[in-house]
Amino acid sequence: MAFARFASTSATAAAKKLVVKHVTVVGGGQMGAGIAQVAASTGHTVILVDQSDEILNKSKKGIEDSLKKVAKKRFADKPEAGAEFIEKTLKNIGTSTDPVSVVHSTDLVVEAIVENLSAKHDLFKTLDKFAPEHTIFASNTSSLPITDIANATTRQDRFGGLHFFNPVPVMKLVEVVKTPMTSEKTFESLVDFTKALGKNPVACKDTPGFIVNRLLVPYLMEAVRLFERGDATKEDIDIAMKLGAGYPMGPFELLDYVGLDTSKYIIDGWQSLDPDNPLFAPSPLLNKLVEEKKLGKKTGEGFYKHK
Ligand code: 3HC
Numbered sequence: 001m002a003f004a005r006f007a008s009t010s011a012t013a014a015a016k017k018l019v020v021k022h023v024t025v026v027g028g029g030q031m032g033a034g035i036a037q038v039a040a041s042t043g044h045t046v047i048l049v050d051q052s053d054e055i056l057n058k059s060k061k062g063i064e065d066s067l068k069k070v071a072k073k074r075f076a077d078k079p080e081a082g083a084e085f086i087e088k089t090l091k092n093i094g095t096s097t098d099p100v101s102v103v104h105s106t107d108l109v110v111e112a113i114v115e116n117l118s119a120k121h122d123l124f125k126t127l128d129k130f131a132p133e134h135t136i137f138a139s140n141t142s143s144l145p146i147t148d149i150a151n152a153t154t155r156q157d158r159f160g161g162l163h164f165f166n167p168v169p170v171m172k173l174v175e176v177v178k179t180p181m182t183s184e185k186t187f188e189s190l191v192d193f194t195k196a197l198g199k200n201p202v203a204c205k206d207t208p209g210f211i212v213n214r215l216l217v218p219y220l221m222e223a224v225r226l227f228e229r230g231d232a233t234k235e236d237i238d239i240a241m242k243l244g245a246g247y248p249m250g251p252f253e254l255l256d257y258v259g260l261d262t263s264k265y266i267i268d269g270w271q272s273l274d275p276d277n278p279l280f281a282p283s284p285l286l287n288k289l290v291e292e293k294k295l296g297k298k299t300g301e302g303f304y305k306h307k
Contacts, residue, residue, distance in 0.1 A: 018134060018189040020196070024049060024106040026099055026123060028059035030259075030298070031140055032112035034168025037063045038197050040092035041070070041085070041169075047094045047102045056095040064090065066169050099123065103131040108193060110162055111149075112140040115265045120144065121152035128153040136186055138162040142213055143266040146206045147179040156181035160190050163210055164199075166258055174199045179206045208270050217266050218279040221286075223251035228285050234303055252303040255286075256296035260303075264290045 021044060025036040028050035036048040036059070050056050067089055071082030096102045103109060109127055113119060124137060131137075137159045139149050150159035161177025174194040178187045187203075194201040204210040209217060223241075227234050238250020247254075255263055263286065270280040289295075289302060296302030 017185055017192060018107060018136060020107040020136070020189065020193045021045065022106045022108075023047075024099065024103055024109045025112065026050075026109065027112035027114075027140075028055050028095075029112065030062070030166055031164060031168060032110075033059040033062050034066070034166070035110055035112060035140065035162075035164055036093055037066060037089065038168055038199075041067070041089040042197050043092070044196075045092050045094075047096050047106070049096050049099045049102065051097060053095075053097065056097070060090075060093070060095065063093065066167070070169055099127060100130050103127050103135065106131060106135055108136045108138065110138050110140060115141060115143050115262070117144055117148060120149045124149060125152045128155060134158075136160070136189060138190060140164055142209075142262065143269040145208075146177050147181070150179060150181060157183040158186050160186055161204075161206065161210070162190060162194065163204075163212075165212065172198075172200050173212070174201050175204050175210045175212065176201045177204050177206050177210060208273060209266070213266060217263060217270075220251045220255055220263060221267060221279070221281075221283060224255070224283045224286055227252075228283060256302035256304055256306065259296050259298055260286060260290050261295045 023039045023044050024047045025032050025039070026049045028048055032048065036046045040046045048056060048059060050059065064086070067086045071085050075082035075085060109131065111120060111123060113123065120139065120141070127137070135158070137150070137153060137155060139146055139161055140163055141149065141161065142163060146159070146161040150156045153159060156179070160179065160182045161175065163175040163177060165171035165173055176187065176190045176194060191201045202211060208214065223237050226232060226237060232240070234252040238252050241247045241250045249257060267280060267282060271282060274280055293299055294301045297306050300306050
């Protein structure tokens with residue numbers, strides 16, 4: 001009897017969802033910095049990891065600038081409360097150039113590094129050895145299958161996708177991606193984490209593009225093809241979609257905002273999976289701009305020039 005009671009208690013404990021308090025975000029680019037910011041501003045302790053202090057200083061500067069915008073809006077009439085919010089959030093963010101030395105006390109690792117499967121494999125394979133048993137791993141990839149990334153680890157049941165949108169502090173959605181190996185407990189813990197960030201989660205299977213990019217990227221590519229054919233100027237296409245469809249940005253503005261390299265990675269990946277699908281056809285113009293390192297806002301030029 002006593003044994004039965006013990007067994008049922010431990011089964012309940014095993015089914016209990018993980019409440020994420022400590023987060024490690026690997027990758028200090030636009031997405032990683034945004035994720036770190038939102039997690040820190042909602043009371044989580046965060047360690048942001050990247051390869052050098054120089055990159056991390058740039059990430060922290062970006063976070064500070066973004067926090068000022070958030071504070072201005074949220075505490076419009078209370079500048080002191082706004083300053084306190086910024087200070088408190090920044091205090092919750094530590095930085096490191098060595099993920100191995102920080103994962104020992106983390107509940108969740110969110111990876112937002114370069115879209116390269118072998119780089120992600122190397123990272124997760126290593127972290128798998130040093131992170132505690134309970135730690136959940138998540139990738140913010142927009143172009144690679146979560147299952148392929150999870151396969152580098154021995155914790156496929158504690159591995160899922162958390163796909164955020166740019167700018168992370170503003171966009172309310174997170175796609176929570178469940179692979180066939182992701183446990184229900186992990187999935188629910190990730191859903192709860194996104195809610196704790198003040199975001200709206202949606203559930204998706206591990207399919208190319210999940211929901212948003214599967215619809216958005218073909219639309220962006222169609223806009224580039226329209227322009228390549230000379231059917232309309234990029235300026236008019238942008239105006240048309242803003243004024244005719246109510247989109248906050250036109251497709252070329254959005255491509256520059258997200259980064260042309262990111263869109264190219266996504267479309268190239270899909271094309272390799274389904275070469276005959278015309279929606280996934282490469283664009284010579286997009287390829288040329290990426291080759292010239294005209295990646296959009298982050299490099300000062302993409303389809304448009306940026307100050
Ligand atoms: N941090 C915090 N606040 C920010 C911010 C940031 N990085 N960027 C903008 N804001 C705030 C501004 O302070 C402003 O606040 P206010 O309402 O108090 O004035 C508000 O957001 C609006 O900003 P702006 O006035 O500067 O400019 P816009 O009105 O044009 O809004 C935008 C900017 C929110 C980016 C809007 O243009 C937009 O929603 N664009 C579409 C973005 C989008 O589609 N993102 C998804 C891309 S796909 C993706 O990320 C997936 C990936 O896998 C490719």
